[in-house]
Amino acid sequence: MRAKVDPDICTxxxxxxxxxxxxxxxxxxxxxxxxxxVPEEVIETCRQAAEECPVEAIILTE
Ligand code: SF4
Numbered sequence: 379m380r381a382k383v384d385p386d387i388c389t390x391x392x393x394x395x396x397x398x399x400x401x402x403x404x405x406x407x408x409x410x411x412x413x414x415x416v417p418e419e420v421i422e423t424c425r426q427a428a429e430e431c432p433v434e435a436i437i438l439t440e
Contacts, residue, residue, distance in 0.1 A: 379440055381424055388433070397426055397430060398426070401420060
């Protein structure tokens with residue numbers, strides 16, 4: 379699974395970086411996904427971060 383943040387939608391609330399810091403990191407005022415393939419052990423928390431994003435800026439692809 380891959381994760382991507384749409385920078386045009388992200389509001390920089392930092393929630394995803396707290397929920398799943400293994401994948402998401404703040405760069406300036408936007409979150410970015412720092413991994414290519416999401417490691418197996420953090421897939422669940424990555425999905426949770428995507429579900430909890432208030433503006434649905436996180437795109438997950440298989
Ligand atoms: S939770 Fe969504 S809006 Fe908040 S920083 Fe992450 S991608 Fe951006």
